[in-house]
Amino acid sequence: MKGLFDKLMEDVRFEEGLKACMNCGVCTAICPAAEFYNYDPRQIVTRVHSRDEETILDLLKSETIWYCGQCMSCKTRCPRGNVPGLIIMALRKLSQEEGHFTESEKGRQQFAIKRTVGENILQYGYCVIPENINPDLHREQGPVWEWIFKNIGDVMDRLGANYKKEGAGALRKISDESMKELHSIFEVTGGKQLFNKIEEFSLQKARELNWEYKEKGIDNDYFRHTYTDNNGTHTKT
Amino acid sequence: MKIEGKHKLWKDYQKEIADNHFYYVRSCIRQNFFPASEVHLLKILREDLGKDIFDDPRHTTCTGIGYHADIIPFETIMTVVARHFALMTEKGYKNLLISCVTSFGIYTEILETWRHFPEVENKIREKLKKATGRTFEIPVNMIHTSDVVYKFRNEINNLAKYPLVNVNTGKPLKIVEHIGCHYSKMFPNKGVGGAEFPYVLAGMVEAWGGEVIDYPERRHCCGFGFRQYLVMANRGYSVSNSKKKFESMKDFEPDLIVANCPGCTMFMDKWQYTIGEMEGITYGKYGEGIPVLTYEELAGLVMGYDPWDLGLQMHQIGSEPLLDKMGIPYDPELKYKGKNGKNIGAPKVPAYCTIN
Ligand code: SF4
Numbered sequence A: 001m002k003g004l005f006d007k008l009m010e011d012v013r014f015e016e017g018l019k020a021c022m023n024c025g026v027c028t029a030i031c032p033a034a035e036f037y038n039y040d041p042r043q044i045v046t047r048v049h050s051r052d053e054e055t056i057l058d059l060l061k062s063e064t065i066w067y068c069g070q071c072m073s074c075k076t077r078c079p080r081g082n083v084p085g086l087i088i089m090a091l092r093k094l095s096q097e098e099g100h101f102t103e104s105e106k107g108r109q110q111f112a113i114k115r116t117v118g119e120n121i122l123q124y125g126y127c128v129i130p131e132n133i134n135p136d137l138h139r140e141q142g143p144v145w146e147w148i149f150k151n152i153g154d155v156m157d158r159l160g161a162n163y164k165k166e167g168a169g170a171l172r173k174i175s176d177e178s179m180k181e182l183h184s185i186f187e188v189t190g191g192k193q194l195f196n197k198i199e200e201f202s203l204q205k206a207r208e209l210n211w212e213y214k215e216k217g218i219d220n221d222y223f224r225h226t227y228t229d230n231n232g233t234h235t236k237t
Numbered sequence B: 001m002k003i004e005g006k007h008k009l010w011k012d013y014q015k016e017i018a019d020n021h022f023y024y025v026r027s028c029i030r031q032n033f034f035p036a037s038e039v040h041l042l043k044i045l046r047e048d049l050g051k052d053i054f055d056d057p058r059h060t061t062c063t064g065i066g067y068h069a070d071i072i073p074f075e076t077i078m079t080v081v082a083r084h085f086a087l088m089t090e091k092g093y094k095n096l097l098i099s100c101v102t103s104f105g106i107y108t109e110i111l112e113t114w115r116h117f118p119e120v121e122n123k124i125r126e127k128l129k130k131a132t133g134r135t136f137e138i139p140v141n142m143i144h145t146s147d148v149v150y151k152f153r154n155e156i157n158n159l160a161k162y163p164l165v166n167v168n169t170g171k172p173l174k175i176v177e178h179i180g181c182h183y184s185k186m187f188p189n190k191g192v193g194g195a196e197f198p199y200v201l202a203g204m205v206e207a208w209g210g211e212v213i214d215y216p217e218r219r220h221c222c223g224f225g226f227r228q229y230l231v232m233a234n235r236g237y238s239v240s241n242s243k244k245k246f247e248s249m250k251d252f253e254p255d256l257i258v259a260n261c262p263g264c265t266m267f268m269d270k271w272q273y274t275i276g277e278m279e280g281i282t283y284g285k286y287g288e289g290i291p292v293l294t295y296e297e298l299a300g301l302v303m304g305y306d307p308w309d310l311g312l313q314m315h316q317i318g319s320e321p322l323l324d325k326m327g328i329p330y331d332p333e334l335k336y337k338g339k340n341g342k343n344i345g346a347p348k349v350p351a352y353c354t355i356n
């Protein structure tokens, strides 16, 4: 059976992003996540580079791999050409494939992301659509967005968007043919399989933790848990 | 003027930007929050500058926000992007014009990956063929929309009605420019000015009469962080990073912030409101917020387009103090009206950050 390190090596982003680290700490110095969370990209690089299966398994189950914001500031800076941000992406992918992501609070959030952004992509062909930026889930958007949200059709019309209509333009309806091709790409390239794995492992975890789980949508306790819960142990202060 | 020191270094980073005939791909975030910016980019390029742009309804999201939130495999996004290359190839275009900075970073990452691992490109060609029957050619020139506005900054300036000058004092407006991380931190040679001295927005500001503020956290991330914003429990990360920037810039008294990434623009607008509501802190000189604009909106204002046609009413931070400084006329009554003056109400006023 293939080890975890070998599985990581199959990801070109991992191969591209990992060379011997000289522990200079520059990536950590520039990293916005290291400033906010209990997170140290330098440590991630050294730990993965150890090739120690147990160390890697621990990482896949950990909170720490979910702290990076993928700003890629570390890519510009590493004198050895390492990219902690890319290593993180490979670790997260493997953590989801092997089902370890549900072992951490931050990892379980992949379910919330799949049920929001993931569903937007497969249903509408957009990562984000205005009717799903609900002010109740986005209080930071403020009263102007609340007004836009209530009058979305009128506001988009006023500003020259082509909201939900055929043809070109901002927020147009993506045609059935294009959506069919998008779905077909997801089938052929493992996109659907990853979504299914996120669902399967999340369902298992929801059962284990005794959270209400529904096949679809965001109106269930497991979604609320993964979207809003923060046990307060993640940050520096 | 003799160009020396830092200014000379900025000039040293140059990037090939095509002159005409662009195939346009839209941004999810820009369409949601700044649809009029996309409308005006096309208008300015086509009608004011006489350029040819193909706006293809068939393209979809690149899936980039999902990709950087780790729910989309690399192979999937590569094939979605390959489909966009195929649509462009079919229409006979070679210059890809990308509205989103996240997409721009991804398209660039994909081409770089294919350069290092040609076998990956071949595999994606097969996957695309299998999924859609399509084939593609690689774009000759791949640029972000801010690149093209930068390239034509002097032509835009020739059409300027309202330069970036305070009409009351005659002094240049003081402007914070914020470059999205994925524009040039990943592939410095693909962005104007590289990662060290990104000049794409500074070039516009200077050409249109403004003055760029150099403040300590100028190159810090806005804090989007993908999963760090998408999931409510993580948003402290996002707002903390923006706050760090606001604290660092406020003593320089910026008249406005301009950003080339639609996400950064939206966050720096909305987090000012959030910080106001959470802590009662505002960052403008007189207790108001600092207006945050897209470069399309800024170009549009300079060229004399109507602020409400440009969509400034979609911002949480009111732009009226800026319009007054620039001497731009506007009708407050029309700000929140729908098409043909239709009454669609108005936003509630927040406790902090005046929205006018
Ligand atoms: S990509 Fe991740 S690890 Fe790298 S600097 Fe950004 S937040 Fe830190």
Ligand code: SF4
Pocket (backbone or CB within 6 Å): A020, A021, A022, A023, A024, A025, A026, A027, A028, A041, A042, A045, A077, A078, A079, A080, A081, A082, A083, A084
């Ligand atoms: S910047 Fe590179 S060499 Fe330095 S600690 Fe980080 S990964 Fe290691």
